[in-house]
Amino acid sequence: MVPAGDPTESTVAALSTLLSPGDVIIDGGNTNFHDDQRRAKTLAEKRLHYVDAGTSGGIWGLSEGYCLMVGGEAEICTRLEPIFVTLAPPDGYLRVGDHGAGHYVKMIHNGIEYGLMQAYAEGFELMHESAYKIDLAKVAALWDHGSVVRSWLLQLAARALAEDGDLSAVAGYVEDSGEGRWTLVEGIERSVPMPVLTASLFTRFRSRQNNPFGERLLAALRNQFGGHAVKKTT
Amino acid sequence: MVPAGDPTESTVAALSTLLSPGDVIIDGGNTNFHDDQRRAKTLAEKRLHYVDAGTSGGIWGLSEGYCLMVGGEAEICTRLEPIFVTLAPPDGYLRVGDHGAGHYVKMIHNGIEYGLMQAYAEGFELMHESAYKIDLAKVAALWDHGSVVRSWLLQLAARALAEDGDLSAVAGYVEDSGEGRWTLVEGIERSVPMPVLTASLFTRFRSRQNNPFGERLLAALRNQFGGHAVKKTT
Amino acid sequence: MVPAGDPTESTVAALSTLLSPGDVIIDGGNTNFHDDQRRAKTLAEKRLHYVDAGTSGGIWGLSEGYCLMVGGEAEICTRLEPIFVTLAPPDGYLRVGDHGAGHYVKMIHNGIEYGLMQAYAEGFELMHESAYKIDLAKVAALWDHGSVVRSWLLQLAARALAEDGDLSAVAGYVEDSGEGRWTLVEGIERSVPMPVLTASLFTRFRSRQNNPFGERLLAALRNQFGGHAVKKTT
Amino acid sequence: MVPAGDPTESTVAALSTLLSPGDVIIDGGNTNFHDDQRRAKTLAEKRLHYVDAGTSGGIWGLSEGYCLMVGGEAEICTRLEPIFVTLAPPDGYLRVGDHGAGHYVKMIHNGIEYGLMQAYAEGFELMHESAYKIDLAKVAALWDHGSVVRSWLLQLAARALAEDGDLSAVAGYVEDSGEGRWTLVEGIERSVPMPVLTASLFTRFRSRQNNPFGERLLAALRNQFGGHAVKKTT
Numbered sequence: 001m002v003p004a005g006d007p008t009e010s011t012v013a014a015l016s017t018l019l020s021p022g023d024v025i026i027d028g029g030n031t032n033f034h035d036d037q038r039r040a041k042t043l044a045e046k047r048l049h050y051v052d053a054g055t056s057g058g059i060w061g062l063s064e065g066y067c068l069m070v071g072g073e074a075e076i077c078t079r080l081e082p083i084f085v086t087l088a089p090p091d092g093y094l095r096v097g098d099h100g101a102g103h104y105v106k107m108i109h110n111g112i113e114y115g116l117m118q119a120y121a122e123g124f125e126l127m128h129e130s131a132y133k134i135d136l137a138k139v140a141a142l143w144d145h146g147s148v149v150r151s152w153l154l155q156l157a158a159r160a161l162a163e164d165g166d167l168s169a170v171a172g173y174v175e176d177s178g179e180g181r182w183t184l185v186e187g188i189e190r191s192v193p194m195p196v197l198t199a200s201l202f203t204r205f206r207s208r209q210n211n212p213f214g215e216r217l218l219a220a221l222r223n224q225f226g227g228h229a230v231k232k233t234t
Numbered sequence: 235m236v237p238a239g240d241p242t243e244s245t246v247a248a249l250s251t252l253l254s255p256g257d258v259i260i261d262g263g264n265t266n267f268h269d270d271q272r273r274a275k276t277l278a279e280k281r282l283h284y285v286d287a288g289t290s291g292g293i294w295g296l297s298e299g300y301c302l303m304v305g306g307e308a309e310i311c312t313r314l315e316p317i318f319v320t321l322a323p324p325d326g327y328l329r330v331g332d333h334g335a336g337h338y339v340k341m342i343h344n345g346i347e348y349g350l351m352q353a354y355a356e357g358f359e360l361m362h363e364s365a366y367k368i369d370l371a372k373v374a375a376l377w378d379h380g381s382v383v384r385s386w387l388l389q390l391a392a393r394a395l396a397e398d399g400d401l402s403a404v405a406g407y408v409e410d411s412g413e414g415r416w417t418l419v420e421g422i423e424r425s426v427p428m429p430v431l432t433a434s435l436f437t438r439f440r441s442r443q444n445n446p447f448g449e450r451l452l453a454a455l456r457n458q459f460g461g462h463a464v465k466k467t468t
Numbered sequence: 469m470v471p472a473g474d475p476t477e478s479t480v481a482a483l484s485t486l487l488s489p490g491d492v493i494i495d496g497g498n499t500n501f502h503d504d505q506r507r508a509k510t511l512a513e514k515r516l517h518y519v520d521a522g523t524s525g526g527i528w529g530l531s532e533g534y535c536l537m538v539g540g541e542a543e544i545c546t547r548l549e550p551i552f553v554t555l556a557p558p559d560g561y562l563r564v565g566d567h568g569a570g571h572y573v574k575m576i577h578n579g580i581e582y583g584l585m586q587a588y589a590e591g592f593e594l595m596h597e598s599a600y601k602i603d604l605a606k607v608a609a610l611w612d613h614g615s616v617v618r619s620w621l622l623q624l625a626a627r628a629l630a631e632d633g634d635l636s637a638v639a640g641y642v643e644d645s646g647e648g649r650w651t652l653v654e655g656i657e658r659s660v661p662m663p664v665l666t667a668s669l670f671t672r673f674r675s676r677q678n679n680p681f682g683e684r685l686l687a688a689l690r691n692q693f694g695g696h697a698v699k700k701t702t
Numbered sequence: 703m704v705p706a707g708d709p710t711e712s713t714v715a716a717l718s719t720l721l722s723p724g725d726v727i728i729d730g731g732n733t734n735f736h737d738d739q740r741r742a743k744t745l746a747e748k749r750l751h752y753v754d755a756g757t758s759g760g761i762w763g764l765s766e767g768y769c770l771m772v773g774g775e776a777e778i779c780t781r782l783e784p785i786f787v788t789l790a791p792p793d794g795y796l797r798v799g800d801h802g803a804g805h806y807v808k809m810i811h812n813g814i815e816y817g818l819m820q821a822y823a824e825g826f827e828l829m830h831e832s833a834y835k836i837d838l839a840k841v842a843a844l845w846d847h848g849s850v851v852r853s854w855l856l857q858l859a860a861r862a863l864a865e866d867g868d869l870s871a872v873a874g875y876v877e878d879s880g881e882g883r884w885t886l887v888e889g890i891e892r893s894v895p896m897p898v899l900t901a902s903l904f905t906r907f908r909s910r911q912n913n914p915f916g917e918r919l920l921a922a923l924r925n926q927f928g929g930h931a932v933k934k935t936t
Contacts, residue, residue, distance in 0.1 A: 064380055066380060097366040100366075112354060133331065135330070141325070148347050149290070156689055171679060193904035195356075195901060196352045198904075202900075203686070213596040218675070221588075225528065351923050355917070391923060395919075427673045429670055433663060454872050460760045467870070568834075587814050587818050615758035621851075660828050663897075
């Protein structure tokens with residue numbers, strides 16, 4: 001497994017000097033689709049082929065199979081199909097388009113994933129803050145049976161809450177792996193409003209901040225015009 | 235089936251004059267939990283019992299069973315359990331708390347539902363606007379097999395897109411049935427930030443507006459300071 | 469000065485037993501307009517009058533005059549006009565409508581105020597995080613001279629930043645006084661999308677949270693599906 | 703005046719072949735700061751200097767002076783200061799940093815501008831939809847006198863509303879000139895949450911859409927699970 005970014009870039013470059021015309025490089029990581037398009041073009045000059053494969057399924061992929069979204073020349077993808085069909089669960093493989101399309105669809109998949117997670121997070125937080133004493137683990141498990149909001153992520157939420165209903169040992173420090181940002185940049189490029197995907201990303205940004213400058217300025221402004229007391233950092 | 239709001243209110247009032255002490259009224263609609271709490275109190279004075287039952291599953295409930303979230307006195311709910319267990323799919327029934335809790339949990343369920351739907355809507359819109367020609371129906375079906383974003387709503391999206399991949403006959407006029415608003419009001423009451431649930435509700439509001447005043451003011455302001463031409467209504 | 473809410477409520481009730489027909493009660497605080505409407509009705513039964521006056525200007529009002537938004541019967545407001553005109557700066561008084569309208573307009577004023585503050589806060593935070601070393605106090609002062617974003621709040625930001633360019637002693641704990649919430653509830657009631665006013669309120673909510681449950685759930689979910697390490701609370 | 707983007711790019715390239723060492727090119731348009739940095743580097747190889755100047759003030763700049771934010775080498779900016787001081791109103795000129803800083807600060811200025819405008823737009827729309835009959839032009843003028851939300855943009859709103867209180871002839875089609883997008887991309891790059899600036903940009907995107915795909919999908923989904931009738935396009 002080669003990490004995305006520079007390591008992948010240099011690996012592709014190195015491979016391109018070793019391969020023979022007609023050979024194929026498959027990038028199965030999380031590469032930005034613009035990089036896929038550029039690489040495919042460069043490799044084509046040496047009559048090498050490039051295929052980008054986005055995968056979804058997380059650490060469960062080994063037992064349940066990876067969902068595979070593949071981009072590249074149709075003929076080449078057909079040639080490689082036996083590989084993809086073996087890795088994916090039944091009906092879990094699709095060539096979605098030309099160079100970069102596999103990672104493009106995977107990128108948007110991740111943007112959606114952020115939004116789904118955030119929707120559950122907000123709903124469960126509200127139940128957690130409610131005047132009712134609600135057993136969140138039981139509700140998560142309940143909704144898995146016949147409700148409109150049932151999903152695989154909800155099943156995982158039920159698992160996490162069953163282990164620790166208050167998640168008291170967890171620090172709410174939420175990383176992001178880049179695809180959410182790329183999704184947003186593409187949305188800006190295409191003039192597509194994406195308030196939910198954006199709010200989900202920003203919640204993650206905020207979760208990693210400590211006493212951010214913007215909120216300090218808000219407190220300082222309230223003090224300026226209203227004489228409202230300002231809390232001091234300790 | 236009695237519509238929520240005034241019809242339910244007057245039906246409950248009428249019933250309360252006909253019932254005998256120990257009898258139970260079940261409100262299986264979408265009532266605001268504050269109304270549940272008030273009614274339960276009023277009925278208790280006549281030694282009548284009140285149970286609120288939120289249901290999820292939509293028009294599929296008949297074939298797949300309704301997911302049932304029930305609120306009310308523990309003893310009374312236990313007495314009625316055979317009814318609920320019959321209606322719900324296996325493990326699809328839960329008494330979630332005291333009076334109003336059933337509708338409270340259902341209310342938040344709907345808020346989450348808005349958020350999930352909006353997350354998919356944004357992602358699919360971006361694919362629709364992409365420079366790639368992506369077959370959205372196929373991607374929706376693909377993701378159902380092993381991906382992190384698989385869910386029942388995604389299956390429904392796959393169905394809708396299989397019928398008409400461009401949804402060209404559909405007007406994007408999106409109603410809301412009230413629970414999303416109540417969820418937001420409760421979030422405001424509890425000081426819980428809910429950017430995703432809110433953005434989902436606002437997208438629905440906006441979908442029903444035509445040339446809203448706020449956007450007219452933005453255009454007029456740009457004209458005032460920048461001399462940018464203003465489009466005229468026709 | 470009587471605090472809003474119950475103290476005002478009981479003061480109005482007490483006064484109503486002491487006053488004579490034709491007398492006027494002026495509520496110059498931050499009362500919810502629904503309460504104004506209710507009180508005006510109750511007092512009218514005793515032939516007492518009620519006027520609601522929203523004020524803006526903060527602690528600077530003493531030196532610069534209060535901007536006054538007044539609601540109530542036209543005839544009564546005209547009778548009281550000399551008072552309001554004395555308190556307000558030139559052209560700084562207006563009867564904006566019937567009972568509650570004064571507080572209604574003031575409520576929305578505060579909602580807008582949150583949005584303006586948040587817009588500056590985000591922009592200055594980005595400059596603060598920039599790779600450029602930007603003197604924020606100087607930029608705030610600069611923009612006051614001829615730029616499109618000049619405003620009184622910007623002048624206050626320039627003052628605050630001139631005192632402490634990094635605001636390092638300020639804790640970003642941002643209170644809200646209720647009118648922003650009421651504005652949002654009214655927006656929900658009227659089906660008006662208000663993403664900016666809402667995001668501004670939610671930023672304040674979030675500024676007062678410590679390791680909120682929703683973000684803990686996000687971290688736990690990432691661990692469930694991706695095996696991403698979870699930070700522990702310390 | 704040379705339009706931003708390619709025309710500016712080719713003009714700079716052409717000029718660079720005509721100028722002599724020590725000469726300075728000033729870009730006074732709305733160039734992306736990344737382009738400024740690149741150009742400055744290229745020109746430096748020919749011992750040419752580059753200065754980027756962001757201006758704010760709109761079409762009022764001629765009468766009121768332009769607010770000028772300038773980036774470039776300190777020595778060069780000092781040499782050119784007489785020009786900038788002549789163009790700007792008193793205290794309306796500042797060298798804010800090295801190459802690109804002028805356009806960087808201007809870019810963020812525009813992001814803030816979007817947020818301020820949107821805050822007013824939402825507040826005035828809510829008053830417009832209110833059950834009260836509020837004279838928006840009078841309220842806008844009132845707030846200019848002593849209120850916390852007074853600003854130059856509010857004065858422009860008062861002007862626009864005085865001309866046509868309902869803005870009935872205006873189509874709410876709101877363009878954006880690019881700097882708001884760049885601000886957001888930079889925020890994503892720096893992990894700074896900017897919900898208000900983003901929502902303001904997305905409102906503009908949405909104002910230019912007609913029956914967007916995402917909203918069609920929402921309507922189709924509601925039909926799938928709830929049997930809710932779908933409006934047909936006409």
